Amino acid sequence: MKISVIIPVYNAEKYISQAVESALQFKEVYEIILIEDKSPDNALQICQELAEKYDQIKLYQHPDKGNHGAGASRNLGLEKVTGDFIAFLDADDYYLPNRFDAEKELFKNPDVDGVYGANGVQYYSEKAREQFYPIYKDKLDTVYKKTNPEDVYLGLINLRGTFGLIHLDALTIRKSALSKMSKMFETSLRLHQDSEFVIRLAYYLQLYTGINDKALALRGLHEDNRITKVDSGKINPATTRVLLWRELNNWAKNEETIPEDVKIHINRMLRSFEIAIAPTFKKWGLIAKYLITDYPSIRSGLYNINFRSALI
Structure with missing residues (x-):
């Protein structure tokens, strides 16, 4: 080698x-x-x-x-x-x-x-x-x-x-x-x-x-x-992960060989971190919206948001 x-x-x-x-x-x-x-x-x-x-x-x-x-x-x-x-x-x-x-x-x-x-x-x-x-x-x-x-x-x-x-x-x-x-x-x-x-x-x-x-x-x-x-908490980890998952989401959208359910999961991972860094007064509206629009996926276990941490 x-x-x-x-x-x-x-x-x-x-x-x-x-x-x-x-x-x-x-x-x-x-x-x-x-x-x-x-x-x-x-x-x-x-x-x-x-x-x-x-x-x-x-x-x-x-x-x-x-x-x-x-x-x-x-x-x-x-x-x-x-x-x-x-x-x-x-x-x-x-x-x-x-x-x-x-x-x-x-x-x-x-x-x-x-x-x-x-x-x-x-x-x-x-x-x-x-x-x-x-x-x-x-x-x-x-x-x-x-x-x-x-x-x-x-x-x-x-x-x-x-x-x-x-x-x-x-x-x-x-x-x-x-x-x-x-x-x-x-x-x-x-x-x-x-x-x-x-x-x-x-x-x-x-x-x-x-x-x-x-x-x-x-x-x-x-x-x-x-x-x-x-x-150590000097930087909000959710903020840096938004950038990570945004980049992955852009890649997935443009990669034709990625299965659709995987693309959906990557997009929802991005959205979950966006909720986590949103100002508190916006979070309840965002969470309510995602609960309504994504309820079937949440039930299936594909989309798993930690709502407690998102509200902190």
Whole structure:
């Protein structure tokens, strides 16, 4: 295997060396693509030093040397890779020694487009642990049971009950399979662009379950994480999910091969989050409208709004 690891780098001077060295431990890692995204700290200099030290590292910035976000940085990385397989790693995360154990076997089957596993948690400070342990504890980000590739995207859009999720750190893709995708990461999303990408990926590609009961990588939690600002309540999570589901809804409307009932479900997921962020005086009217117009679907269990949380 020749694996290209894409690492977007922003404000990660404390962590990027650890991330890089965790990827270098594997003989299968053919190259590491660092995309430095105009960090306000000293990350660029550290990336330059790493590129000088290790032949496998290739360092890039955006053509205008500006800040474009993780999605655009990953897209640039995808343009630069030369390996046969693609893996991702956030600059403040790191791989564990078992990261590619399942991949080495599963990718012997040419029908396997991608393999996903489990991601764990690493608290970088006691303050981070105190702040975020009630949310994340020591649980795994994972798909909870082995799933047929045809059902993965249905699980990710909440049509298979309690399903779990696929974290980019634990996802490996056959490069040639990406030709099935007309678009890579959605650059308009500053948060959840990875979730949006993985859902579309699971629709077009055959993704197989690898090691889903043990961590393959650790997600670093610290006070400067962008997503933890959402999870800690500094940003209304429903607001960011409206943008995610709006993007998915636009995709579904324009994809003729998606079944109609799935399109309806995606649209209703969007509407449920729109209710959650609507001003309180509008919510009762919206909920009453949806109860009247969507009552058959609500009875069937296809559309499941948490009305209590929507009113908070």
